[in-house]
Amino acid sequence: MEREIRLMKGNEAMAEAAIRAGMKAYFGYPITPQSEVMEYLFEQMPKRNFKVLQAESEVAAINMIYGAAGSGARVMTSSSSPGMSLMQEGISYIAAAELPCLLANIVRGGPGLGTIQPSQGDYFQAVKGGGHGDYKLIVLAPNSVQEMADFVFDGFKLAEKFRGPAMILSDGALGQMMEKVALLPEGSLPHTVPAWAATGKPANRPPNVITSLYIEPEKMEMINHTLQAKYKQLQKEEVRYEDYQTEDADIVLTAFGLSSRICQKAVDLAREQGIKAGLLRPITLFPFPEKKIAEIAETAKVFLDVEMNAGQMVEDVRLAVNGKKPVYFKGRMGGIIPSPEEILHEIEQISEQVLSYQN
Secondary structure, three states: OOOEEEEEEHHHHHHHHHHHOOOOEEEEOOOOOOHHHHHHHHHHHHHOOOEEEEOOOHHHHHHHHHHHHHOOOOEEEEEOHHHHHHOHHHHHHHHHOOOOEEEEEEEEOOOOOOOOOEOOOOHHHHHOOOOOOOOOOEEEOOOOHHHHHHHHHHHHHHHHHHOOEEEEEEEHHHHHOEEEEEEOOOOOOOOOOOOOOOOOOOOOOOOOOOOOOOOOHHHHHHHHHHHHHHHHHHHHHOOOEEEEOOOOOOEEEEOOOHHHHHHHHHHHHHHHOOOOEEEEEEOEEEOOOHHHHHHHOOOOOEEEEEEOOOOOHHHHHHHHHOOOOOEEEEEOOOOOOOOHHHHHHHHHHHHHHHHHHHO
Protein backbone atom coordinates (compact mmCIF):
# COMPACT_ATOMS: atom_id res chain seq x y z
CA MET A 1 0.00 0.00 0.00
CA GLU A 2 1.61 3.23 -1.17
CA ARG A 3 2.16 5.89 1.48
CA GLU A 4 2.40 9.66 1.15
CA ILE A 5 5.54 11.22 2.61
CA ARG A 6 5.23 14.49 4.54
CA LEU A 7 7.18 16.54 7.08
CA MET A 8 4.76 17.04 10.00
CA LYS A 9 4.44 17.77 13.69
CA GLY A 10 3.48 14.78 15.79
CA ASN A 11 0.11 16.28 16.76
CA GLU A 12 -0.74 17.09 13.15
CA ALA A 13 0.42 13.69 11.91
CA MET A 14 -1.86 12.03 14.44
CA ALA A 15 -4.79 14.20 13.34
CA GLU A 16 -4.15 13.52 9.65
CA ALA A 17 -3.89 9.80 10.35
CA ALA A 18 -7.24 9.90 12.15
CA ILE A 19 -8.90 11.38 9.08
CA ARG A 20 -7.30 8.76 6.85
CA ALA A 21 -8.33 6.01 9.29
CA GLY A 22 -11.99 6.91 8.77
CA MET A 23 -12.67 8.88 11.95
CA LYS A 24 -16.23 10.24 11.73
CA ALA A 25 -16.17 12.63 14.68
CA TYR A 26 -13.75 14.29 17.08
CA PHE A 27 -14.85 15.91 20.33
CA GLY A 28 -12.33 17.77 22.46
CA TYR A 29 -11.19 20.87 24.28
CA PRO A 30 -7.95 22.77 23.66
CA ILE A 31 -5.01 22.38 26.03
CA THR A 32 -1.28 22.85 25.45
CA PRO A 33 0.74 20.95 24.18
CA GLN A 34 -1.88 19.14 22.05
CA SER A 35 -4.06 21.98 20.75
CA GLU A 36 -2.74 21.48 17.20
CA VAL A 37 -4.78 18.27 16.96
CA MET A 38 -8.09 20.13 17.05
CA GLU A 39 -6.74 23.10 15.08
CA TYR A 40 -5.62 20.82 12.25
CA LEU A 41 -8.94 18.96 12.22
CA PHE A 42 -10.94 22.21 12.10
CA GLU A 43 -8.84 23.33 9.15
CA GLN A 44 -9.43 20.06 7.30
CA MET A 45 -13.13 19.53 8.17
CA PRO A 46 -14.64 21.66 5.34
CA LYS A 47 -12.69 19.63 2.76
CA ARG A 48 -13.23 16.12 4.10
CA ASN A 49 -15.84 13.74 5.50
CA PHE A 50 -15.81 14.07 9.30
CA LYS A 51 -17.03 16.39 12.06
CA VAL A 52 -15.22 18.28 14.82
CA LEU A 53 -16.83 19.87 17.85
CA GLN A 54 -15.11 21.90 20.56
CA ALA A 55 -16.97 21.00 23.73
CA GLU A 56 -17.38 23.34 26.69
CA SER A 57 -15.03 21.16 28.75
CA GLU A 58 -13.16 17.87 28.76
CA VAL A 59 -15.99 16.37 30.82
CA ALA A 60 -18.46 17.24 28.07
CA ALA A 61 -16.10 16.01 25.34
CA ILE A 62 -15.69 12.51 26.79
CA ASN A 63 -19.45 12.15 27.25
CA MET A 64 -19.94 13.15 23.60
CA ILE A 65 -17.45 10.39 22.74
CA TYR A 66 -19.57 8.00 24.84
CA GLY A 67 -22.72 8.87 22.91
CA ALA A 68 -21.16 8.84 19.46
CA ALA A 69 -19.31 5.57 20.09
CA GLY A 70 -22.61 4.08 21.27
CA SER A 71 -24.09 4.86 17.86
CA GLY A 72 -21.31 2.84 16.22
CA ALA A 73 -19.29 5.77 14.87
CA ARG A 74 -15.47 5.71 14.75
CA VAL A 75 -14.60 8.53 17.16
CA MET A 76 -11.60 10.10 18.89
CA THR A 77 -10.60 12.67 21.46
CA SER A 78 -7.26 14.01 22.63
CA SER A 79 -6.08 16.03 25.59
CA SER A 80 -3.12 16.60 27.87
CA SER A 81 -2.64 15.53 31.47
CA PRO A 82 -5.02 17.82 33.48
CA GLY A 83 -7.66 17.50 30.77
CA MET A 84 -7.32 13.73 30.67
CA SER A 85 -7.84 13.66 34.45
CA LEU A 86 -11.22 15.34 33.93
CA MET A 87 -12.21 12.60 31.46
CA GLN A 88 -11.64 9.66 33.80
CA GLU A 89 -15.26 9.15 34.92
CA GLY A 90 -16.47 9.10 31.32
CA ILE A 91 -13.68 6.71 30.28
CA SER A 92 -14.79 4.30 33.02
CA TYR A 93 -18.37 4.47 31.69
CA ILE A 94 -17.13 3.80 28.14
CA ALA A 95 -15.08 0.80 29.29
CA ALA A 96 -18.06 -0.67 31.15
CA ALA A 97 -20.35 -0.12 28.16
CA GLU A 98 -17.75 -1.87 25.93
CA LEU A 99 -17.54 0.93 23.40
CA PRO A 100 -14.56 1.30 21.03
CA CYS A 101 -12.97 4.73 20.76
CA LEU A 102 -9.50 6.26 20.53
CA LEU A 103 -8.04 8.55 23.19
CA ALA A 104 -4.73 10.41 22.97
CA ASN A 105 -2.89 11.89 25.94
CA ILE A 106 -0.04 14.24 24.99
CA VAL A 107 1.48 14.27 28.47
CA ARG A 108 2.82 17.40 30.15
CA GLY A 109 4.66 17.85 33.43
CA GLY A 110 2.71 17.70 36.67
CA PRO A 111 1.19 17.23 39.16
CA GLY A 112 -1.35 20.03 39.07
CA LEU A 113 -1.34 22.42 36.14
CA GLY A 114 2.41 21.90 36.13
CA THR A 115 4.28 22.83 32.99
CA ILE A 116 3.66 22.47 29.27
CA GLN A 117 6.97 20.60 28.90
CA PRO A 118 6.95 16.85 28.17
CA SER A 119 6.59 14.21 30.86
CA GLN A 120 5.72 10.54 31.35
CA GLY A 121 3.96 11.08 34.66
CA ASP A 122 0.60 9.70 33.46
CA TYR A 123 1.74 6.07 33.11
CA PHE A 124 -0.14 4.93 36.21
CA GLN A 125 -3.30 6.77 35.14
CA ALA A 126 -3.24 5.23 31.66
CA VAL A 127 -2.13 1.70 32.46
CA LYS A 128 -3.79 1.01 35.81
CA GLY A 129 -7.24 2.39 34.95
CA GLY A 130 -7.37 6.07 35.89
CA GLY A 131 -11.07 6.10 36.70
CA HIS A 132 -13.11 3.95 39.08
CA GLY A 133 -13.69 0.22 38.86
CA ASP A 134 -11.84 -2.80 37.47
CA TYR A 135 -11.11 -1.79 33.88
CA LYS A 136 -8.11 -1.25 31.66
CA LEU A 137 -7.28 0.65 28.51
CA ILE A 138 -5.31 -0.66 25.57
CA VAL A 139 -2.28 1.66 25.72
CA LEU A 140 0.14 2.29 22.84
CA ALA A 141 3.31 4.32 23.48
CA PRO A 142 4.87 5.89 20.35
CA ASN A 143 8.46 7.12 20.25
CA SER A 144 8.34 8.94 16.89
CA VAL A 145 6.07 11.04 14.72
CA GLN A 146 5.72 8.03 12.44
CA GLU A 147 4.37 5.93 15.27
CA MET A 148 2.01 8.70 16.37
CA ALA A 149 0.40 8.33 12.95
CA ASP A 150 0.61 4.54 12.71
CA PHE A 151 -0.78 3.97 16.19
CA VAL A 152 -3.98 5.79 15.24
CA PHE A 153 -4.74 2.93 12.84
CA ASP A 154 -3.57 0.33 15.38
CA GLY A 155 -5.57 1.98 18.15
CA PHE A 156 -8.82 1.99 16.18
CA LYS A 157 -8.30 -1.62 15.09
CA LEU A 158 -7.61 -2.85 18.62
CA ALA A 159 -10.45 -0.81 20.14
CA GLU A 160 -12.92 -2.24 17.66
CA LYS A 161 -11.61 -5.82 17.89
CA PHE A 162 -11.84 -5.86 21.70
CA ARG A 163 -14.76 -3.39 22.07
CA GLY A 164 -13.17 -0.92 24.46
CA PRO A 165 -11.22 2.34 24.61
CA ALA A 166 -7.64 2.47 23.35
CA MET A 167 -5.15 5.19 24.21
CA ILE A 168 -2.09 6.67 22.52
CA LEU A 169 0.15 7.78 25.40
CA SER A 170 2.57 10.33 23.96
CA ASP A 171 4.15 13.53 25.32
CA GLY A 172 4.61 17.19 24.56
CA ALA A 173 7.96 16.73 22.82
CA LEU A 174 6.69 14.10 20.37
CA GLY A 175 3.55 16.15 19.80
CA GLN A 176 5.55 19.26 18.87
CA MET A 177 8.58 17.79 17.06
CA MET A 178 8.66 17.61 13.27
CA GLU A 179 9.81 14.48 11.44
CA LYS A 180 9.24 12.76 8.14
CA VAL A 181 6.13 10.60 8.25
CA ALA A 182 4.76 8.11 5.71
CA LEU A 183 0.96 8.30 5.80
CA LEU A 184 -1.40 5.51 4.81
CA PRO A 185 -4.00 6.42 2.16
CA GLU A 186 -7.50 7.50 3.07
CA GLY A 187 -9.96 4.64 3.21
CA SER A 188 -7.36 2.02 4.10
CA LEU A 189 -9.19 1.08 7.33
CA PRO A 190 -12.81 0.21 6.36
CA HIS A 191 -15.56 0.59 8.93
CA THR A 192 -19.16 -0.56 9.15
CA VAL A 193 -21.68 0.22 11.87
CA PRO A 194 -21.66 -2.79 14.24
CA ALA A 195 -24.76 -4.81 15.04
CA TRP A 196 -24.71 -3.79 18.73
CA ALA A 197 -24.88 -0.02 18.00
CA ALA A 198 -27.82 2.09 19.18
CA THR A 199 -29.06 3.41 15.84
CA GLY A 200 -32.81 2.94 16.18
CA LYS A 201 -34.80 -0.26 16.64
CA PRO A 202 -36.02 -2.21 13.62
CA ALA A 203 -39.00 -4.51 14.07
CA ASN A 204 -37.00 -7.73 13.75
CA ARG A 205 -34.79 -7.48 16.86
CA PRO A 206 -34.82 -6.36 20.52
CA PRO A 207 -33.53 -2.85 21.28
CA ASN A 208 -29.79 -2.27 21.63
CA VAL A 209 -29.16 -0.73 25.05
CA ILE A 210 -25.88 1.11 25.79
CA THR A 211 -25.30 1.47 29.52
CA SER A 212 -22.77 1.11 32.32
CA LEU A 213 -25.41 0.87 35.06
CA TYR A 214 -26.24 -2.59 36.42
CA ILE A 215 -28.10 -2.49 39.73
CA GLU A 216 -28.04 -6.26 40.30
CA PRO A 217 -24.61 -7.30 41.64
CA GLU A 218 -24.76 -10.62 39.78
CA LYS A 219 -25.15 -8.79 36.47
CA MET A 220 -22.36 -6.34 37.36
CA GLU A 221 -20.07 -9.24 38.21
CA MET A 222 -20.87 -10.90 34.87
CA ILE A 223 -19.89 -7.69 33.06
CA ASN A 224 -16.64 -7.61 35.03
CA HIS A 225 -15.87 -11.21 34.10
CA THR A 226 -16.43 -10.33 30.44
CA LEU A 227 -14.01 -7.41 30.69
CA GLN A 228 -11.35 -9.43 32.51
CA ALA A 229 -11.55 -12.17 29.87
CA LYS A 230 -10.85 -9.57 27.18
CA TYR A 231 -7.87 -8.24 29.10
CA LYS A 232 -6.45 -11.76 29.37
CA GLN A 233 -6.96 -12.23 25.64
CA LEU A 234 -5.11 -8.97 25.00
CA GLN A 235 -2.21 -10.17 27.14
CA LYS A 236 -2.11 -13.39 25.15
CA GLU A 237 -2.43 -11.95 21.63
CA GLU A 238 -1.45 -8.28 21.43
CA VAL A 239 1.77 -7.67 23.39
CA ARG A 240 4.15 -5.47 21.37
CA TYR A 241 7.71 -4.41 22.12
CA GLU A 242 11.02 -3.49 20.49
CA ASP A 243 14.07 -5.55 21.46
CA TYR A 244 17.41 -3.78 20.83
CA GLN A 245 20.68 -5.65 21.40
CA THR A 246 19.50 -7.57 24.45
CA GLU A 247 20.74 -10.99 23.28
CA ASP A 248 24.20 -10.64 24.87
CA ALA A 249 23.50 -7.64 27.10
CA ASP A 250 24.75 -7.55 30.69
CA ILE A 251 22.77 -4.39 31.48
CA VAL A 252 19.32 -4.01 29.93
CA LEU A 253 17.56 -0.66 29.84
CA THR A 254 13.78 -0.49 29.88
CA ALA A 255 12.06 2.66 28.63
CA PHE A 256 8.96 3.71 26.69
CA GLY A 257 8.10 6.58 24.39
CA LEU A 258 10.55 9.48 24.12
CA SER A 259 12.80 8.02 26.83
CA SER A 260 13.39 4.94 24.69
CA ARG A 261 14.88 7.04 21.89
CA ILE A 262 17.34 8.55 24.32
CA CYS A 263 18.13 5.13 25.78
CA GLN A 264 18.83 3.62 22.37
CA LYS A 265 21.51 6.26 21.80
CA ALA A 266 22.88 5.60 25.29
CA VAL A 267 23.09 1.87 24.47
CA ASP A 268 25.10 2.69 21.34
CA LEU A 269 27.46 4.92 23.36
CA ALA A 270 27.88 2.20 25.99
CA ARG A 271 28.65 -0.41 23.35
CA GLU A 272 31.36 1.88 21.96
CA GLN A 273 32.97 1.74 25.41
CA GLY A 274 32.77 -2.04 25.54
CA ILE A 275 29.80 -2.20 27.94
CA LYS A 276 27.26 -4.79 26.78
CA ALA A 277 24.04 -2.79 27.04
CA GLY A 278 20.66 -3.40 25.45
CA LEU A 279 17.16 -1.94 25.43
CA LEU A 280 13.69 -3.42 25.83
CA ARG A 281 11.04 -0.87 24.77
CA PRO A 282 7.42 -1.74 25.60
CA ILE A 283 5.19 -0.53 22.76
CA THR A 284 1.99 -1.73 24.40
CA LEU A 285 2.06 -0.49 28.00
CA PHE A 286 -1.06 -2.56 28.45
CA PRO A 287 -0.79 -5.39 27.65
CA PHE A 288 2.72 -5.19 29.15
CA PRO A 289 5.58 -7.39 27.83
CA GLU A 290 6.15 -9.06 31.18
CA LYS A 291 7.01 -12.46 29.68
CA LYS A 292 9.71 -10.96 27.45
CA ILE A 293 11.26 -9.09 30.38
CA ALA A 294 11.19 -12.28 32.47
CA GLU A 295 12.93 -14.09 29.60
CA ILE A 296 15.65 -11.42 29.38
CA ALA A 297 16.11 -11.61 33.15
CA GLU A 298 17.42 -15.16 32.72
CA THR A 299 20.54 -13.90 30.88
CA ALA A 300 20.96 -10.21 31.76
CA LYS A 301 22.83 -9.26 34.92
CA VAL A 302 21.07 -6.01 35.81
CA PHE A 303 18.26 -3.72 34.61
CA LEU A 304 18.06 0.07 34.44
CA ASP A 305 14.60 1.59 33.95
CA VAL A 306 14.56 5.13 32.56
CA GLU A 307 11.45 7.34 32.67
CA MET A 308 10.48 11.01 32.71
CA ASN A 309 8.71 10.64 36.06
CA ALA A 310 9.37 9.63 39.66
CA GLY A 311 9.22 5.89 38.87
CA GLN A 312 6.06 4.31 37.48
CA MET A 313 6.71 1.68 34.80
CA VAL A 314 9.64 0.51 36.94
CA GLU A 315 7.10 -1.17 39.23
CA ASP A 316 5.90 -3.35 36.34
CA VAL A 317 9.50 -4.06 35.32
CA ARG A 318 10.33 -5.22 38.85
CA LEU A 319 7.24 -7.45 38.93
CA ALA A 320 8.29 -9.02 35.62
CA VAL A 321 11.92 -9.51 36.73
CA ASN A 322 10.52 -11.07 39.91
CA GLY A 323 13.65 -10.59 41.99
CA LYS A 324 15.93 -12.52 39.63
CA LYS A 325 18.18 -9.51 38.97
CA PRO A 326 18.64 -6.00 40.41
CA VAL A 327 16.46 -3.27 38.85
CA TYR A 328 17.74 0.32 39.07
CA PHE A 329 15.80 3.46 38.19
CA LYS A 330 16.73 6.79 36.62
CA GLY A 331 14.03 9.45 36.38
CA ARG A 332 13.70 13.12 35.52
CA MET A 333 10.61 15.12 36.44
CA GLY A 334 8.90 18.43 35.84
CA GLY A 335 9.35 18.38 32.06
CA ILE A 336 13.10 17.65 32.01
CA ILE A 337 14.28 15.34 29.22
CA PRO A 338 17.39 13.31 30.14
CA SER A 339 20.31 13.29 27.70
CA PRO A 340 21.97 10.16 26.28
CA GLU A 341 25.16 11.16 28.10
CA GLU A 342 23.28 11.35 31.39
CA ILE A 343 21.96 7.82 30.87
CA LEU A 344 25.40 6.64 29.80
CA HIS A 345 26.77 7.95 33.11
CA GLU A 346 24.22 5.79 34.96
CA ILE A 347 25.21 2.78 32.86
CA GLU A 348 28.89 3.37 33.62
CA GLN A 349 28.22 3.64 37.36
CA ILE A 350 26.20 0.42 37.40
CA SER A 351 28.88 -1.27 35.31
CA GLU A 352 31.57 -0.26 37.79
CA GLN A 353 29.63 -0.92 40.99
CA VAL A 354 27.50 -3.94 40.10
CA LEU A 355 28.82 -5.72 37.03
CA SER A 356 32.48 -5.60 38.09
CA TYR A 357 31.47 -7.03 41.48
CA GLN A 358 29.43 -9.80 39.88
CA ASN A 359 32.31 -10.70 37.57
